[in-house]
Amino acid sequence: MSQTRRPETIAAAHGVAADAAFGAVTPPIVLSSTFAFAGYDRPRAHDYSRGANPTRELLADAIAQLERGAAAIVLASGMAAVDLVLSRLRRDDLVIAPHDCYGGTYRLLAARRERGHFDVAFVDQNDDDALRAALARRPALVLIETPSNPLMRVVDIRALAAGAHAAGAKVAVDNTFLSPALQRPITLGADFVIHSTTKYLNGHSDVVGGAVVAADRAEAETLAAWANTIGVTGSPFDSYLTLRGLRTLFPRLLQQQANAAAIARFLVGRAEVSAVHYPGLASHPGHAIAKAQQSGFGAMLSFELAGGAEAARRFVESVEVFAFAESLGGVESLVAHPATMIHAGMGEEARRAAGIDDGLLRLSVGLEAEADLIAGLETGLAALGDPTPLTGAFDARSK
Ligand SMILES: *Cc1c(COP(=O)(O)O)cnc(C)c1O
Numbered sequence: 001m002s003q004t005r006r007p008e009t010i011a012a013a014h015g016v017a018a019d020a021a022f023g024a025v026t027p028p029i030v031l032s033s034t035f036a037f038a039g040y041d042r043p044r045a046h047d048y049s050r051g052a053n054p055t056r057e058l059l060a061d062a063i064a065q066l067e068r069g070a071a072a073i074v075l076a077s078g079m080a081a082v083d084l085v086l087s088r089l090r091r092d093d094l095v096i097a098p099h100d101c102y103g104g105t106y107r108l109l110a111a112r113r114e115r116g117h118f119d120v121a122f123v124d125q126n127d128d129d130a131l132r133a134a135l136a137r138r139p140a141l142v143l144i145e146t147p148s149n150p151l152m153r154v155v156d157i158r159a160l161a162a163g164a165h166a167a168g169a170k171v172a173v174d175n176t177f178l179s180p181a182l183q184r185p186i187t188l189g190a191d192f193v194i195h196s197t198t199k200y201l202n203g204h205s206d207v208v209g210g211a212v213v214a215a216d217r218a219e220a221e222t223l224a225a226w227a228n229t230i231g232v233t234g235s236p237f238d239s240y241l242t243l244r245g246l247r248t249l250f251p252r253l254l255q256q257q258a259n260a261a262a263i264a265r266f267l268v269g270r271a272e273v274s275a276v277h278y279p280g281l282a283s284h285p286g287h288a289i290a291k292a293q294q295s296g297f298g299a300m301l302s303f304e305l306a307g308g309a310e311a312a313r314r315f316v317e318s319v320e321v322f323a324f325a326e327s328l329g330g331v332e333s334l335v336a337h338p339a340t341m342i343h344a345g346m347g348e349e350a351r352r353a354a355g356i357d358d359g360l361l362r363l364s365v366g367l368e369a370e371a372d373l374i375a376g377l378e379t380g381l382a383a384l385g386d387p388t389p390l391t392g393a394f395d396a397r398s399k
Pocket residue numbers: 077078079080102104105145149174176177195196197198199208209210
């Protein structure tokens with residue numbers, strides 16, 4: 001399909017009505033693990049599905065076009081996508097990563113450093129002095145997450161990519177929180193885009209998957225070959241479901257972010273809430289950069305309950321409409337407690353340094369009616385004043 005089509009059209013219709021066998025409008029799923037050779041020494045385009053599969057390729061092409069990259073590799077999880085980008089590194093290489101990066105990414109980077117695979121510096125990418133000092137160490141890779149998880153800090157991709165390139169580093173942006181519907185890092189200078197397709201790209205909380213998009217075709221081919229070598233490519237069935245989810249990416253995100261903006265405004269006015277982190281608020285420190293580099297503020301936000309861990313416990317046990325669960329990006333609304341869930345593996349010291357306090361809650365806002373979402377949150381907040389004595393221990397540092 002032509003690169004000139006609008007992104008909404010790519011999402012809704014890439015590969016539609018292209019089936020030569022039956023004229024199927026929905027691209028058929030190809031589950032076969034292996035493909036017959038046309039004859040002696042005559043392989044077809046596909047031979048074995050670990051390396052290449054038509055259904056997975058269709059999803060990869062759609063994601064690559066949406067991100068304006070040369071090609072994409074579809075993987076079994078978002079963590080496989082992060083690790084695939086890290087596979088480029090050698091023993092003496094340095095990775096600069098955000099100090100408040102996704103908990104799983106933090107764990108992976110720390111574990112590979114521990115095993116001597118490469119060195120890592122976790123840096124507050126909004127601290128100019130720290131960033132300058134880190135870039136002076138001539139890193140091989142700069143990893144960016146913006147908006148960050150869970151504090152929604154915004155990083156200027158264009159400025160950091162320019163600084164990283166000047167220092168000789170490649171730049172990878174984890175675009176999971178916004179998706180290409182709202183941010184296209186390659187157009188801002190990134191070399192690689194990482195996705196947990198588990199989140200917005202699939203959008204229905206029924207697949208775990210990932211993708212890497214490369215700006216450069218040769219880099220994409222090297223990564224695809226490595227993904228085949230270590231066997232982390234995504235399954236055809238998951239690819240089929242993810243492509244089905246991708247069809248509605250744009251309308252989902254637009255409606256979800258409208259709901260998120262309404263919720264941010266609601267929370268700002270509540271006495272129980274000491275801070276609201278949403279880049280769409282004019283008071284957010286990253287608001288101006290977000291406005292310039294994103295085409296929307298997204299559907300993720302976090303907020304701080306003044307009452308700390310105990311308030312967080314009461315809230316998540318009382319809130320309605322929002323399910324108390326990890327993950328994000330689905331059509332259903334979720335609330336998570338980063339200190340005991342997503343960021344539990346980080347260790348208390350690193351967590352505090354990243355500003356993730358015990359009263360912090362993260363919301364992934366879904367497609368429910370705005371009034372029901374706000375009523376659900378109101379129920380949770382009303383429980384904070386509940387004088388009922390506690391039963392059972394809740395220790396925010398216990399995991
Ligand atoms: C979920 C997530 C990942 C990891 O993806 P999985 O699909 O769970 O392996 C990586 N980065 C970010 C920002 C995420 O939210």
